[in-house]
Amino acid sequence: MKRKSRRINFRFWQKHMAIDLGTTNTLIYVPRKGVVLQEPSVVALRDGAVIAAGEEAYRMLGRTPVGIKAERPIQGGVIADFDLTRKMLQHFISRVVKVYPMLKLRAIVTVPYGTTQVERRAVLTAGKRAGVKETYLIEEPIAAAIGSGLPVAEPRGSFVVNFGGGVTEIAAISLGGIVLAQSLRQGGETIDETIMRYINRRYRLDIGLSTAEEAKRLAGYATDPPPELTYVFRGINLYSRIPDTLEVKAQEITEAMEPVLSNLATAIRQVFEQIPPQLATDVMNDGILLAGGGALLKNLDLYLSRQINLPVYVVDDPFTCAVRGASEALRYLDRLELQRG
Ligand SMILES: Nc1ncnc2c1ncn2[C@@H]1O[C@H](COP(=O)(O)OP(=O)(O)O)[C@@H](O)[C@H]1O
Ligand SMILES: [Mg+2]
Numbered sequence: 001m002k003r004k005s006r007r008i009n010f011r012f013w014q015k016h017m018a019i020d021l022g023t024t025n026t027l028i029y030v031p032r033k034g035v036v037l038q039e040p041s042v043v044a045l046r047d048g049a050v051i052a053a054g055e056e057a058y059r060m061l062g063r064t065p066v067g068i069k070a071e072r073p074i075q076g077g078v079i080a081d082f083d084l085t086r087k088m089l090q091h092f093i094s095r096v097v098k099v100y101p102m103l104k105l106r107a108i109v110t111v112p113y114g115t116t117q118v119e120r121r122a123v124l125t126a127g128k129r130a131g132v133k134e135t136y137l138i139e140e141p142i143a144a145a146i147g148s149g150l151p152v153a154e155p156r157g158s159f160v161v162n163f164g165g166g167v168t169e170i171a172a173i174s175l176g177g178i179v180l181a182q183s184l185r186q187g188g189e190t191i192d193e194t195i196m197r198y199i200n201r202r203y204r205l206d207i208g209l210s211t212a213e214e215a216k217r218l219a220g221y222a223t224d225p226p227p228e229l230t231y232v233f234r235g236i237n238l239y240s241r242i243p244d245t246l247e248v249k250a251q252e253i254t255e256a257m258e259p260v261l262s263n264l265a266t267a268i269r270q271v272f273e274q275i276p277p278q279l280a281t282d283v284m285n286d287g288i289l290l291a292g293g294g295a296l297l298k299n300l301d302l303y304l305s306r307q308i309n310l311p312v313y314v315v316d317d318p319f320t321c322a323v324r325g326a327s328e329a330l331r332y333l334d335r336l337e338l339q340r341g
Contacts, residue, residue, distance in 0.1 A: 014104045015097055018327035019089070020143070021109055021123070023074050024165030024188070024293065026054075026088070027323040028096050031330065035320050036096045043088045044070040053091040076185060077112040077167035079122050086126040099131035106134040108326045108338070110143045113169045114183045124341030137339045138326050140164075141171035141181060144291040147325025148315035152176050153335050157279030158286065161268060162322065163294025165189045170268050172275045172283070176336045180275050184267050188294040191216055191260050198256035199233055205246050207235035215253060217296075222261055222303035225250035261300070265307035272308065287311030291321040 020027040021041070028037040039054025042061060046068050052060065060070040073084035093099060093107075109123055120137055127135035141160050142152060150158040153176045162169040164187045171181035195212040199205050211233060219231035229250035237244040268288065272280065288310055290301060295318035305312040315321050329336055 013102060014106070016106045016327075016330055017093075017097070017108075018143075018323050018330065019092075019107055019109045020140070020323035020326065021074060021085070021089070021111070022164055022322075023072070023077050023167065025319070026092055027320060028092060029320070029323040029327045030096065031327055035323065037092055038319070039092065041074050041088065042070060042072055043084055043091070044068060045084075045087075050087050050091050053088050075166060077164065077183065078115070079119050082122045082126065085122070086129050089126050090130040093130050093132070103131070103133075105132045106136075106330070107132045108136040108138055108330050110140040110322050110326050111137050112164075112167060112183060113139050113141050113171060113178065113181045115139075120339060121341070124339075128341065135341050136330075136333065137341075138329055138336070139171075139178060140322050141169045141178065142173060142176070142336070143322040143325035143329065144315070145171075145173050145289070145325065146328050147321035147323070148289050148291060150286075150289065153332065156286075157275070157282035159272070159275075159283040159288045161264075161288060161290050161292075161295075163187060163264075163290060163292040163297075163300075163318075165293065168264060168267075168292070168294065170271045172271060172279055174279060179279060180271055182267055182271050184264065186260060186263060187292075188213075188216070188297075191220070191257050191294075191297070194260055195220075195253060195256055198252075199235070199246070199248070200238070203246055203248075204238040205233060205235040205244060206238055207233050211235065215248075216257070219250045219253055220257060221250055221254050221298045222257070222300040223254065223306070224299055224302065225254050227251070261303060262307070265304055268304065269308050272310070284310060287313050290314045291318045293319050 018029040026041045030036050040058035042057040044052040044057035044060045057070050073081045079085050144162045145152045145160045158173045166187045168184040172179045192209050192212040215231045230247050233246045295314045301312040
């Protein structure tokens, strides 16, 4: 009995968490608890001090009065502002755990594929300053592969496409490491911009990015949209300068998005063509897995499988896939060679 209570005490000092520091969203996962935080990667500051982070700061983007600024510390998959990233991390961590000096806080943080040593150091330092005692870094495609249940530590090839907000990572994985990967500087936000520009040019209606994003989520189909489905855009008429609405068929949204998706298909094909034949055989059998928020685009699996002639599947809960995988990786740190700080 005595031993048991001592063990509980030991746990009390120790906390583990996985952090997915994304361009668009940050997630924190605590083992046995699940996703405890899921917020936009945005911070709002007044005189250098954080006044809001996440959802609240997101609503301030583009609407801040003098003296307040709302920013995205991570842009295009890279840390654009180190200091802001640290502040945001600190804010989010303090929201889920009470950090005190004795706490043995261990965190595993996902970094995009292709993150430079300088950027990696920046994340490690940010973790340390935010009160984390031991920080491990894991490449996002590997985390996503683990999260989707792939046998990454085995000599079997897996192929993952992590479709994020600012970047999309395409990776072939085996034995816990990346065999070949490419990071494409386009993601869900590129689709939003494309829809916005299309509506602007074709109908002279000025819409915001968040309207374009909503249209994508509600009426965006990578292929085969329902014939009767439409979306009503609200914006500013560029001729009359007055608010206006416009009903557009889902089919048109599909056509507007096509160039971005076709780019993605081409990039996937290029990576696939370069992987060793044995690995290619595994991928032909097991298929390509789609993770990240962008994987939620309707019929994307159908579109890609037609384009590249391979089976394509969307993972369960693509949004949380990487953070769940990172948390899982904490359990076999010895088998994955992760950078530590
Ligand atoms: N239902 C949906 N259909 C299409 N795209 C979606 C949907 N839900 C979210 N997204 C897109 O997912 C992207 C964010 O994905 P996420 O994996 O959180 O990105 P990151 O890892 O870069 O932070 C955004 O561009 C968002 O518009
Ligand atoms: Mg991500």
